[in-house]
Amino acid sequence: MLLEVKNIDVFYGSIRALKGVSFSVEKGEIVSIIGANGAGKSTTLRAISGILRATSGSIIYDGHDITHTPPHLIARMGISQVPEGRGIFGNLTVQENLDVALSSVKDKKTAGPNQDKVFSLFPRLKERRHQISGTLSGGEQQMLAVGRGLMQNNPFMLLDEPSMGLSPVLVEEIFGIILEINRLGKTILLVEQNAFKALSIAHRGYVLETGSLVLSGTARELRDNPDVKKAYLGG
Amino acid sequence: MGQFLQQLINGIQIGSIYALIALGYTMVYGIVRLINFAHADIFMVGAYMGFFLAPVMARVFGGAFIPTIIAAMLITGLLGFIMEKLAYRPLRYKSRLSALITALGVSLFLENFCALPFVFTPAFRKFPDLIVARNIPIPGNLGLNISNVLLLDVGVSVILMVLLFWFVNKTLIGKQMRAVAFDKPTASLMGINIDVVISTAFIVGPALAGAGGILYGTTYGMLASPFLGIWPGLKAFIAAVLGGIGNIPGAVLGAYIMGISEAFATSVNSNLGYGIAFAILIGILLVRPSGLLGKFMPEKV
Numbered sequence: 205m206l207l208e209v210k211n212i213d214v215f216y217g218s219i220r221a222l223k224g225v226s227f228s229v230e231k232g233e234i235v236s237i238i239g240a241n242g243a244g245k246s247t248t249l250r251a252i253s254g255i256l257r258a259t260s261g262s263i264i265y266d267g268h269d270i271t272h273t274p275p276h277l278i279a280r281m282g283i284s285q286v287p288e289g290r291g292i293f294g295n296l297t298v299q300e301n302l303d304v305a306l307s308s309v310k311d312k313k314t315a316g317p318n319q320d321k322v323f324s325l326f327p328r329l330k331e332r333r334h335q336i337s338g339t340l341s342g343g344e345q346q347m348l349a350v351g352r353g354l355m356q357n358n359p360f361m362l363l364d365e366p367s368m369g370l371s372p373v374l375v376e377e378i379f380g381i382i383l384e385i386n387r388l389g390k391t392i393l394l395v396e397q398n399a400f401k402a403l404s405i406a407h408r409g410y411v412l413e414t415g416s417l418v419l420s421g422t423a424r425e426l427r428d429n430p431d432v433k434k435a436y437l438g439g
Numbered sequence: 440m441g442q443f444l445q446q447l448i449n450g451i452q453i454g455s456i457y458a459l460i461a462l463g464y465t466m467v468y469g470i471v472r473l474i475n476f477a478h479a480d481i482f483m484v485g486a487y488m489g490f491f492l493a494p495v496m497a498r499v500f501g502g503a504f505i506p507t508i509i510a511a512m513l514i515t516g517l518l519g520f521i522m523e524k525l526a527y528r529p530l531r532y533k534s535r536l537s538a539l540i541t542a543l544g545v546s547l548f549l550e551n552f553c554a555l556p557f558v559f560t561p562a563f564r565k566f567p568d569l570i571v572a573r574n575i576p577i578p579g580n581l582g583l584n585i586s587n588v589l590l591l592d593v594g595v596s597v598i599l600m601v602l603l604f605w606f607v608n609k610t611l612i613g614k615q616m617r618a619v620a621f622d623k624p625t626a627s628l629m630g631i632n633i634d635v636v637i638s639t640a641f642i643v644g645p646a647l648a649g650a651g652g653i654l655y656g657t658t659y660g661m662l663a664s665p666f667l668g669i670w671p672g673l674k675a676f677i678a679a680v681l682g683g684i685g686n687i688p689g690a691v692l693g694a695y696i697m698g699i700s701e702a703f704a705t706s707v708n709s710n711l712g713y714g715i716a717f718a719i720l721i722g723i724l725l726v727r728p729s730g731l732l733g734k735f736m737p738e739k740v
Binding site: 253254274276279280284285287291296300307352 | 614617628
């Protein structure tokens, strides 16, 4: 088991955003959490990466309890998060965005070959490497956000709504790249409102409703589930 | 013509000192969104370090200027580091107003503590001659008065500013600083230790102010009292706001505008020099509330 989330609660002020959420991710999987806006999907990822704190329960990554570990150390332990809304540093150039991602990398010698890999996945970023990233298009920013996550060269990636705000063509492209990254050996936890796309590439999935996991299963089981179809797949 | 050039040159000289102070205000604000009012007093401590250390440095190293300015920068950098750790870090996630009031408190503490009889005392001090002041003859008959102190002020400031630009733009920690200024949670996801970055800003900014203190002492030849930081600090703060607080080139631009307008205003009437700072501030804020190079940033919810 690469990641085990056990019965976590997360609060925003007095609002209980996650209520005893438990799930797990195996090495090499793509696991998807689907659910409506406000169900707690991003909250779940932020609790894992350490930006939010679980007030009860525990999060175990690769045998280490990371429930109370600060986010910069979690990034150094092997988890990369591509945040919702891309979260690129708009005041930095494309290249500088990739450079700061190396803050979590101990062996800086791997940076060069790794950057070549990122540029071969996203040739667009190479063309634009000296551009201020705030001036990139939405699709390019999403590629930069994923590319920046890959620069960290971590085995486990948390992707928060990678399809948000993208055109259908770009959505196809970004999901193709997620599959490619998974094939290169990375484990992926994917949070998506686009349930159809998410379940089409995931191995397993969970359904989150107002802070609680209500369903789980293989991606096929969830796709065929009448409730899931009705609520998330447009009938 | 000669008079005009002379005031311009005087303005660039004083603007250079303001720039060194303004950079610290803007760097700290850019990263923690705090106006560090005690920054003016760090500048003062830097100037006093010159007073106390110069004789020692002269004895140990022969020459006084370079070792004194380096020592003053190290001490003020350390002071900034300690200040952040003790006074501001515990309030990091509290209301911003608490940190602002604390900054005022730290400022008053430093001023009054340094004025105690067993610290710097409130007495007037003659600043030691770190270099022998000399006029540099200028060919032509414009009647320009340019001293080696002026060249030193401008030269040292420019060197330090170039080093700062290199540091912020080219080194990993510099890029980390800009990333943290833009978005702290995402910066921490990159593996950036936010505490280290904030401490760095609180070392580098005060070190520059310390260098400014040495130049100030060398230029004016005297230290009035441990309250001497208030006015230069205020003007440098206004310069930072003028240029767009949080913006590093903006602070430099603002400082030179401030220094030059002050020089011209003072040449008309010596009291006008103080008023002009606020007049410029009000004028700019009416037209561009975010400052000359600042970007309007709506508060994130």
